[in-house]
Amino acid sequence: MPQNSPQETPAPARVGLFVTCLVDSMRPSVGFAAVKLLEDAGCTVEVPRAQTCCGQPAYNSGDRADTQAIARQTLAAFEEYDYVVAPSGSCAAMIREHYPALLATDPDWSARATLIAERTHELISFLTDVRGVTAVEARFDGTVTYHDSCSGLRELGIKAQPRQLLASVQGLSLNEMQDAEVCCGFGGTFCVKYPDISNTMVEEKSGCIANSGARTLLAGDLGCLLNMAGKLKRTGSPVEVRHIAEVLAGTTDTPAIGDPAQN
Amino acid sequence: MHSTAHSFKDNAKAAVADPQLKRALGHVKSGFIGKRAKAAARLPEFEALRDAARDIKTHTLEHLDLYLERYEENVQAAGGQVHWCASADDARAAVLDICQRVGAKTVTKGKSMISEEIALNDHLEANGITPVETDLGEYIIQLRHEPPSHIIAPAVHLTKDLIEADFRAEHTQFPAERQLSEPRQLVDEARQVLREGFLKADVGITGANFLVAETGSSVIVTNEGNGDLTQVLPKVHIVVASLEKVVPTLEDLSTILRVLARSATGQEFSTYTTVSTGPKRPGDLDGPEEYHVVLLDNGRSQMLAGELREVLRCIRCGACMNHCPVYHAIGGHAYGWVYPGPIGSVLTPALIGVEEAGNLPNASTFCGRCESVCPMRIPLPKLMRHWREREFERNLSPAAVRYGLAAWAFLARRPALYHWLIGLEMRVLGAIGRRKGRFARLPFAGGWTRHRDFPAPQGKTFQALWAERQAGRGR
Ligand code: SF4
Numbered sequence: 001m002p003q004n005s006p007q008e009t010p011a012p013a014r015v016g017l018f019v020t021c022l023v024d025s026m027r028p029s030v031g032f033a034a035v036k037l038l039e040d041a042g043c044t045v046e047v048p049r050a051q052t053c054c055g056q057p058a059y060n061s062g063d064r065a066d067t068q069a070i071a072r073q074t075l076a077a078f079e080e081y082d083y084v085v086a087p088s089g090s091c092a093a094m095i096r097e098h099y100p101a102l103l104a105t106d107p108d109w110s111a112r113a114t115l116i117a118e119r120t121h122e123l124i125s126f127l128t129d130v131r132g133v134t135a136v137e138a139r140f141d142g143t144v145t146y147h148d149s150c151s152g153l154r155e156l157g158i159k160a161q162p163r164q165l166l167a168s169v170q171g172l173s174l175n176e177m178q179d180a181e182v183c184c185g186f187g188g189t190f191c192v193k194y195p196d197i198s199n200t201m202v203e204e205k206s207g208c209i210a211n212s213g214a215r216t217l218l219a220g221d222l223g224c225l226l227n228m229a230g231k232l233k234r235t236g237s238p239v240e241v242r243h244i245a246e247v248l249a250g251t252t253d254t255p256a257i258g259d260p261a262q263n
Numbered sequence: 264m265h266s267t268a269h270s271f272k273d274n275a276k277a278a279v280a281d282p283q284l285k286r287a288l289g290h291v292k293s294g295f296i297g298k299r300a301k302a303a304a305r306l307p308e309f310e311a312l313r314d315a316a317r318d319i320k321t322h323t324l325e326h327l328d329l330y331l332e333r334y335e336e337n338v339q340a341a342g343g344q345v346h347w348c349a350s351a352d353d354a355r356a357a358v359l360d361i362c363q364r365v366g367a368k369t370v371t372k373g374k375s376m377i378s379e380e381i382a383l384n385d386h387l388e389a390n391g392i393t394p395v396e397t398d399l400g401e402y403i404i405q406l407r408h409e410p411p412s413h414i415i416a417p418a419v420h421l422t423k424d425l426i427e428a429d430f431r432a433e434h435t436q437f438p439a440e441r442q443l444s445e446p447r448q449l450v451d452e453a454r455q456v457l458r459e460g461f462l463k464a465d466v467g468i469t470g471a472n473f474l475v476a477e478t479g480s481s482v483i484v485t486n487e488g489n490g491d492l493t494q495v496l497p498k499v500h501i502v503v504a505s506l507e508k509v510v511p512t513l514e515d516l517s518t519i520l521r522v523l524a525r526s527a528t529g530q531e532f533s534t535y536t537t538v539s540t541g542p543k544r545p546g547d548l549d550g551p552e553e554y555h556v557v558l559l560d561n562g563r564s565q566m567l568a569g570e571l572r573e574v575l576r577c578i579r580c581g582a583c584m585n586h587c588p589v590y591h592a593i594g595g596h597a598y599g600w601v602y603p604g605p606i607g608s609v610l611t612p613a614l615i616g617v618e619e620a621g622n623l624p625n626a627s628t629f630c631g632r633c634e635s636v637c638p639m640r641i642p643l644p645k646l647m648r649h650w651r652e653r654e655f656e657r658n659l660s661p662a663a664v665r666y667g668l669a670a671w672a673f674l675a676r677r678p679a680l681y682h683w684l685i686g687l688e689m690r691v692l693g694a695i696g697r698r699k700g701r702f703a704r705l706p707f708a709g710g711w712t713r714h715r716d717f718p719a720p721q722g723k724t725f726q727a728l729w730a731e732r733q734a735g736r737g738r
Binding site for chain 1: 272275276589591592593626628629630631632634648653656674676678681682685698701703708710711715716717718719721725
């Protein structure tokens with residue numbers, strides 16, 4: 001069981017897991033790691049079937065009407081839960097910071113959006129800040145480096161939380177990379193709309209990752225991880241890439257992102 | 264200035280492949296960022312000052328008409344004159360008029376982004392008047408016939424050896440065997456050349472970092488002192504400024520100055536902060552005989568009335584571009600017009616049209632670093648999104664993007680169909696990609712796979728596996 005700080009013993013909570021479209025399609029093991037961490041922190045986890053994507057592809061392409069429709073659909077699917085938790089700073093920030101503004105003039109949804117937004121959290125910060133988790137029971141032998149994904153860092157203030165929990169993983173040591181807070185160049189559709197700029201950014205990032213000397217790269221957002229893993233693998237780097245939840249949950253038996261299945 | 268913003272993608276492609284530019288841009292990252300961070304950390308009230316600075320400008324913009332009237336009254340009271348100019352054309356004409364009336368042959372210029380915005384130098388030259396840029400960076404790019412690539416460091420895209428080569432080619436009055444490899448030597452040589460310009464000039468043109476309503480003053484901040492010589496030595500001083508530069512009082516000015524230099528260069532204060540009020544008064548030892556302010560609107564009053572109002576708080580400190588990873592990758596020229604970086608991505612579509620500059624607000628990952636350092640707390644990503652929405656409404660985005668997005672949104676709004684289709688697709692991709700763990704090439708994913716592999720999905724979706732788990736648990 002994870003340890004809580006002594007003063008807090010949170011009541012059981014019903015969590016709706018917002019899986020995120022990328023975890024759902026590309027890497028379900030991250031979703032199961034999230035479920036384990038949440039259950040260990042005393043939550044019951046449910047996964048509404050009526051969720052798809054948080055709507056960022058439409059939102060960031062200027063398509064406000066579709067974004068609003070997706071926002072309403074997502075909010076309706078999650079309205080009944082005590083908390084909405086996503087293993088992604090970017091998708092959590094979308095619901096938490098942007099849905100209320102998007103629906104501000106919708107009389108049916110404005111107040112509800114605000115309420116649900118307040119109950120929505122990114123996974124790691126939810127564990128530490130809401131559930132009072134200060135340590136996890138997991139083992140990972142090796143050096144890791146951690147990339148701060150932009151939305152989590154700047155919109156939700158996630159910086160210390162993942163490092164706090166990583167420090168409790170036995171056998172793990174963290175080598176900070178230079179410019180850990182600089183964007184990796186993913187940016188959703190940005191990376192395919194402006195491939196040359198995106199590539200220059202992810203090249204820079206790869207250099208920082210390599211210079212850290214770490215064997216494993218971690219982050220809290222699968223989009224960034226796919227981008228960085230794609231670049232590292234293309235250039236033949238031996239660095240393994242994983243979502244932080246897999247390490248914290250101790251579920252690292254699956255092949256790392258972009259690595260072949262072991263037979 | 265002629266815009267190449269429409270060919271942004273090509274500009275960017277060329278820029279990322281330019282090793283000289285890459286070296287020069289390395290200085291932006293290594294210099295500005297650390298200095299700003301240190302300056303901010305040294306001042307405990309820095310964040311509170313940012314709030315105060317923002318509030319001053321927000322208040323001013325709410326009452327802009329009032330403060331502008333007060334400003335004009337006080338300029339007149341000090342013996343100066345304000346020329347209200349709705350457009351770039353009007354402003355160029357107003358400046359030329361004054362120059363021609365006093366028979367000017369040479370004008371010296373302090374650094375002014377507004378003068379770039381209205382392409383003043385070309386207009387003066389076309390009318391037989393020689394403009395001499397006196398800011399070192401501006402002087403260098405004038406020699407090279409290039410636009411600035413940064414709003415406070417116009418020649419930041421150049422390395423020292425390129426500048427040395429330009430000086431050797433241009434300054435043939437000096438012995439060819441002279442030493443010019445040190446920055447100091449370059450500065451000294453430029454100073455020597457510029458001194459003649461200062462003495463010859465009939466008119467001095469400067470920009471303004473601020474206009475102060477309560478005193479009718481214009482304020483410039485510089486590190487070279489060239490601005491002072493530009494505005495004090497000639498008979499006539501012309502200030503070219505846009506109307507959002509006004510602040511109510513000297514007290515407000517000092518608050519904003521405290522965040523300006525720290526955000527821009529990490530200095531506590533710029534080397535020179537010069538406040539000018541009207542022409543030379545009886546008894547003054549020096550100063551111009553005439554003092555004019557060419558006050559430019561050029562679309563600002565329209566911005567004031569709409570969603571872009573917040574951008575008018577900008578004090579042109581350059582922090583947003585100094586911290587922008589896209590700017591670091593491509594430099595300023597790729598943006599194709601006067602204002603690069605995040606501020607340019609918001610401002611340029613407003614000034615020259617989103618049809619021309621639509622790529623700029625799209626070429627951002629919304630990483631938010633610009634907003635996090637902007638001293639005036641301008642929500643730059645939100646304002647870039649504003650432009651994307653205008654583009655989308657007007658069907659300006661490329662057809663492939665629109666159809667792709669429409670198909671995706673159709674699915675995303677139908678969860679059952681979505682899960683079925685994604686489930687199928689991932690099973691296929693997962694099965695093919697399993698052995699290698701990634702794809703080097705995939706149909707329709709050229710933008711991704713040109714530069715990186717595409718990691719293979721694990722196979723079944725989370726939703727599918729979760730349903731299996733729930734069924735297994737007898738639910
Ligand atoms: S937008 Fe903000 S950071 Fe950028 S130049 Fe203007 S004031 Fe400075």
